Amino acid sequence: MTYLLALDQGTSSSRSIVFNALGQVVAQAQQELTQQFPQPGWVEHDPLDIWRTQLATARQAMTNAGISAYEVSAVGITNQRETTVVWHRRTGLPIHNAIVWQDRRTEPTCKTLRQGGLTACVQAKTGLLIDPYFSGTKLKWILDNVPGARQQANNGELAFGTVDSWLLWQLTHGAVHATDISNASRTMLFNVHTNQWDNELLQMLDIPTSLLPRVQPSSSLFGEVCADILGSPIPIGGMAGDQQSALFGQACFTPGMVKNTYGTGCFMLMHTGHTFQTSHNGLITTSAAQTTPQPEFAIEGSVFVGGAVVQWLRDGLHAIPSSNHVQALAESVPDAGGVMVVPAFTGLGAPYWQPDARGSILGLSRGSTLAHIARAALESIAFQSAALLQAMSRDAVAAGGVAVAELRVDGGACVNDLLMQFQADLLGIPVIRPAVIETTALGAAYLAGLATGVYQNKAQLSALWQAEKRFLPQMPPALAQERMSQWEHAVRQTVLKPAA
Ligand SMILES: Nc1ncnc2c1ncn2[C@@H]1O[C@H](COP(=O)(O)OP(=O)(O)O)[C@@H](O)[C@H]1O
Ligand SMILES: O=P(O)(O)OC[C@H](O)CO
DSSP: OOEEEEEOSSSSEEEEEEEESSOOOEEEEEEEEBBSSTTTOOOOOHHHHHHHHHHHHHHHHHHHTOOOGGGEEEEEEEEEESSEEEEETTOOOOOSOOOOOOOOHHHHHHHHHHHHHOOOHHHHHHHHOOOOOOOHHHHHHHHHHHHHHHHHHHHHHHEEEEEEHHHHHHHHHOOOOOOOOOOOHHTTEEEETTTEEEHHHHHHOOOGGOOEEEEEOOEEEEEOOOHHHHOOEEEEEEEEEHHHHHHHHOOOTTTOOOOEEESSEEEEEOOOTTTOOOOSSEEEEEEEOOOOSSSSSSEEEEESSSSSSHHHHIIIIIOOOOGHHHHHHHHHHSSOOOOEEEBBBTTTTTTOBTOHHHHEEEOTTOOOOHHHHHHHHHHHHOOOOOOOHHHHHHHHHHOOOOOOOOOEEGGGGGOHHHHHHHHHHTTOOOOESSSSSOOOHHHHHHHHHTTTTSSOOHHHHHHOEEEEEOOOOSSSSHHHHHHHHHHHHHHHHHHHOOOO
């Protein structure tokens, strides 16, 4: 039997999954990751905690599968993107906590860059908007604020990496310092056309090149897990940022194919093939996971609060004892009764980009109950995702293509049938849930399997993809349009600032 081990290092947890060659889950293990909030708007992780939890889950998943390292053909790594780690090359010790993608501390630097008229240049080279979300300004912050760091960097003593690089360094006992194209594309330091670090961007942020990892295609041999770590050496054949990995795991390989991951946030990606397509509707362009050095791209939109609104119902409102009770509560009423929840708890992401917006509940009446609010909260996940998909379709049509024809879904909240049906109703296209919804980890396993000969080509992976359930639109299109208009109205109400 052939097995592939995927290490899926996410924002809230480290997870490892053992797959068989058919792409089926054999066993898994998961550990929560401690979140640190040293100041308002700051989010950090302990890099050693990231490594400790990831290693523990890898060992546990293999134990749960009842297999030894000899039986694992390859390891694939997928990770929370943009999160920035800097460590000392000699000791292997981090010089600061990892600065997490959600961290907003570098907004002043970003503002200066924007005011300096650099937006168009950054967008043309990287596909990104200038935002604290991406790694570049986080790396600059560490060099500027950790005593002695800049000098050490100039001496070539430090290494920078996103979480994939950090795990790779640990798995190889410091022998390999590398990253993949999809992760590099999230740093704001990488030219996605040439697939190389960009000198002009490095100078813009004062980043010495000696810090940077080597960049490889997402499916390629990165190194070998040292024998003492999992029991015997295993090739590391795949690395990709988690959203690009999910796009790969969903077998979205051709232009126009779209997936949406419903996790804490929602991340929607549309493959655009070898074409670098700039969005005119508030989305960003990013490198897709690549099996060759030839650039491949995707258009991406992110919703900051997706499944997290269900956590808020559970932990904030105490409306449900656990997330899987939300469907029953929402279904206890026939509709949201005119209630609209806009979960702008940390502002609104694409396509609105309203960092200062905060959440609101609109349309309350004397008859409104927790059930109506729960239903409206669930619907808000679908409304936000629909706004992304509509923006994507507009981009696709403007680029001479066609509107999106179907949506493949994954992530923890896609198990919710009510949500998926409402999503299909709003979009007017089929929403398809695959048999394996762990597509983030599956993508990393596939990338690793392709590099090591377990799979021969992507066509083989497309053939493995299987639908578990198709949700077809049932709502009359006019009503769906009216509901979307109500949502857009609620968003406008939410972002309007009260008069001073
Ligand atoms: N039955 C459900 N209905 C709606 N949301 C759910 C359900 N079960 C879990 N969730 C939500 O899914 C999210 C977890 O999904 P997951 O893919 O594990 O997220 P992440 O990778 O971001 O940690 C949580 O925000 C949780 O509230
Ligand atoms: O770890 P997740 O699933 O929250 O994903 C985080 C994204 O990669 C951030 O860009």
